[in-house]
Amino acid sequence: MTALRIGFIGVGRMGAPMVRRLVAAGHEVRALGRSGDARRRITELGAEPVSFTAAVGTGADAVVVCVFSDAQVREVCLDTPLLASMPGGSVLIVHTTGSPRTAEDIAAQANSSDIGVVDAPVSGGPHDIAAGTLTVFTGGAEDAVARAFPVLRCYADPVLAVGPLGTGQCVKLVNNALFAAQLGLITEAVQLAGELGVDEATLLSALQRASGASRAATSVAAKGSVAAFHAAVGEFLRKDVATVRTLAAELGATMGALDTAIDAQFLDTPRGV
Known part of the structure; x- marks a missing residue:
């Protein structure tokens, strides 16, 4: 398996066990941690803590967003330099449950940079992530979902492709x-x-x-x-x-x-x- 460079935003109740499994799978994970306590938790998970969203996306093959609300997704993805920092050919994976229109708005801003966007809301809890049995519904273009799959399979089974962007939501x-x-x-x-x-x-x-x-x-x-x-x-x-x-x-x-x-x-x- 090829090791990937993965950026991660939202290392909380659901995000922390995801990061742990990504690291255990041999991937290089860089996660956003704005406070000292957050950065210490990220380090304990085996990931590299960074303080700015641009640092999460720089050089990443994939960026995972696992924040609480739709409004937070929009803030992180549309009101920060995250997308601008991500290289062409990378993929943005949004786990947060929200409006399908949010994924569409993000894609509209990302497509000019050849960044794939996948809405990937989940069904299950931290115990499912720890066991690698989380259910994920993916919506997005076939090539974007294919780019996201090596990341998702580290903690999810099944990963269900359910249709175009927004359908996962x-x-x-x-x-x-x-x-x-x-x-x-x-x-x-x-x-x-x-x-x-x-x-x-x-x-x-x-x-x-x-x-x-x-x-x-x-x-x-x-x-x-x-x-x-x-x-x-x-x-x-x-x-x-x-x-x-x-x-x-x-x-x-x-x-x-x-x-x-x-x-x-x-x-x-x-x-x-």
């Missing part, structure tokens, strides 16, 4: 809308069980062995309760649900029963936002 947003709707139904099911005198933990354990089983139910059971699961992932779900509702409204799409089920849980994200 669309698939992820639909997935998260469905997942949030399932959580809404589980919340209602737990309430019903309680009214019938059934303990929540007992119900969650039983569901995993019955026809009501689902990935959502298993995830909730692993945390012990609906409340504990929401405490762990609610921030991420609120962000993604707001994004898919906004996109659906802009495109005149209908979420139908998905929206109703999502509203059954406490995401604090009203319809039509």
Whole structure:
């Protein structure tokens, strides 16, 4: 395997185990760390810390962006010298879940420099990254996705090519809308069980062995309760649900029963936002 020079922005909850696996695979990783503590964490992962976005992109075969929000993606990619610092023939991989239009805007700015752009939102958590079993939905031109694949395969399996640029985000947003709707139904099911005198933990354990089983139910059971699961992932779900509702409204799409089920849980994200 050819060692790649990889720039990385967003060495947090998801980014840190990605960097660890990239380094373990023999790649040369340079990661953005603006504070002393961040630079120390990056060094501990085996990567080289740098203080500016331009240094992340300089000489890189690929740059990975794994920040929290769509707004942060736009700031990093469109309001800094990152793209200008990346060499022609390199690829920008955006893991952050957000609007497909963000990927399109980045590509519009990058294409004149022959930089490939791939939207690559993920499904899974840090434990999946550590095991190399993260699911990634890639959207982009075939050659750009091919350039991104050697990076993604270090921590993801499967890597699913789902269509042109922006399609990865669309698939992820639909997935998260469905997942949030399932959580809404589980919340209602737990309430019903309680009214019938059934303990929540007992119900969650039983569901995993019955026809009501689902990935959502298993995830909730692993945390012990609906409340504990929401405490762990609610921030991420609120962000993604707001994004898919906004996109659906802009495109005149209908979420139908998905929206109703999502509203059954406490995401604090009203319809039509």
